[in-house]
Amino acid sequence: MNIGDVAQLSGLPAKTIRYYEEIGLIEPLRAANGYRSFRESDLHKLAFLGRARSLGFAIEDCRTLLALYRDRDRSSADVKQVARSHLDCIDRKIEGLTEMRKTLAHLIDACAGDDRPDCPILADLATGDPAHHCGRQFG
Amino acid sequence: MNIGDVAQLSGLPAKTIRYYEEIGLIEPLRAANGYRSFRESDLHKLAFLGRARSLGFAIEDCRTLLALYRDRDRSSADVKQVARSHLDCIDRKIEGLTEMRKTLAHLIDACAGDDRPDCPILADLATGDPAHHCGRQFG
DNA sequence: AGATGGCTTCCAGCAAGTGCAAGGTCAATG
DNA sequence: CATTGACCTTGCACTTGCTGGAAGCCATCT
Numbered sequence: 001m002n003i004g005d006v007a008q009l010s011g012l013p014a015k016t017i018r019y020y021e022e023i024g025l026i027e028p029l030r031a032a033n034g035y036r037s038f039r040e041s042d043l044h045k046l047a048f049l050g051r052a053r054s055l056g057f058a059i060e061d062c063r064t065l066l067a068l069y070r071d072r073d074r075s076s077a078d079v080k081q082v083a084r085s086h087l088d089c090i091d092r093k094i095e096g097l098t099e100m101r102k103t104l105a106h107l108i109d110a111c112a113g114d115d116r117p118d119c120p121i122l123a124d125l126a127t128g129d130p131a132h133h134c135g136r137q138f139g
Numbered sequence: 140m141n142i143g144d145v146a147q148l149s150g151l152p153a154k155t156i157r158y159y160e161e162i163g164l165i166e167p168l169r170a171a172n173g174y175r176s177f178r179e180s181d182l183h184k185l186a187f188l189g190r191a192r193s194l195g196f197a198i199e200d201c202r203t204l205l206a207l208y209r210d211r212d213r214s215s216a217d218v219k220q221v222a223r224s225h226l227d228c229i230d231r232k233i234e235g236l237t238e239m240r241k242t243l244a245h246l247i248d249a250c251a252g253d254d255r256p257d258c259p260i261l262a263d264l265a266t267g268d269p270a271h272h273c274g275r276q277f278g
Numbered sequence: 279a280g281a282t283g284g285c286t287t288c289c290a291g292c293a294a295g296t297g298c299a300a301g302g303t304c305a306a307t308g
Numbered sequence: 309c310a311t312t313g314a315c316c317t318t319g320c321a322c323t324t325g326c327t328g329g330a331a332g333c334c335a336t337c338t
Binding site: 044047048052055056068071072073074075076077079080081083084086087090091093094097098100101103104105107108111112113114115116117118119121122124125126128 | 190193194204208211212216218219220230233240243244246251252253255256264267
């Protein structure tokens with residue numbers, strides 16, 4: 001299979017596949033003309049990578065997961081550890097974003113959004129008014 | 140004020156402040172010895188930037204917001220627009236992360252995490268089993 | 279033979295900084 | 309006066325995970 005074929009089958013852009021080879025995640029063979037020649041196993045790895053990436057695993061995690069996958073003597077605890085630590089990472093991100101979202105939504109709510117210049121959003125950014133840190137908006 | 144002072148006062152690393160100058164967000168004066176010389180207004184801008192960044196605004200949004208802040212003829216609608224579009228962006232991120240979190244949590248839950256090699260996490264990554272897309276885990 | 283289209287390589291760049299190294303300045307001390 | 313140490317300067321490389329483009333080879337169709 002050429003790169004275009006595996007790109008289509010795996011759903012990954014050809015560029016990404018070349019990049020994955022460059023960083024050693026896959027090692028496709030080469031045909032006489034210099035083209036990469038992908039085996040079923042390469043395609044399988046790429047699909048694995050695509051799914052791991054879509055779950056947000058970092059490339060280095062993907063490398064670890066691939067290694068665990070190929071290791072018949074792995075313990076599922078090792079896999080679970082990787083996944084759990086990634087889950088923690090996701091939770092921290094969600095928490096941070098939710099905090100931002102809350103503050104921002106308050107500010108947007110308080111902004112008239114008309115043609116006058118007065119704007120609580122800018123006022124907050126300028127003064128660091130911590131009003132959004134407590135519950136009451138009209139105290 | 141030297142860069143160390145504004146770094147301390149604004150809470151931003153000196154490196155970041157230099158970077159902000161490099162990309163034209165601030166324009167501190169220079170002392171005879173070549174040191175950056177920050178005015179109150181520079182410090183104010185840096186604090187503004189720090190708060191905008193902490194709300195997750197992209198640098199280019201920060202530039203826009205600073206410009207709006209300095210423009211006494213702005214309309215708050217313009218500010219609100221920037222904020223709302225950023226809020227949308229945050230919401231999309233939260234949604235994506237929450238989706239990931241859900242799938243990952245299911246997989247982690249299903250994984251024994253012992254010293255045996257059998258692992259639903261790897262199985263899912265390998266086969267793309269869409270079991271986590273429906274509600275039942277044991278059907 | 280020429281025109282696509284696919285493949286190859288390498289180089290550059292994105293966001294938003296961070297880290298390091300080599301060197302200039304300043305204030306205080308021996 | 310020399311030196312130490314803290315602070316400042318610049319520039320370059322590196323980060324993550326690709327993505328885009330240029331220049332050129334290869335394969336196929338007409």
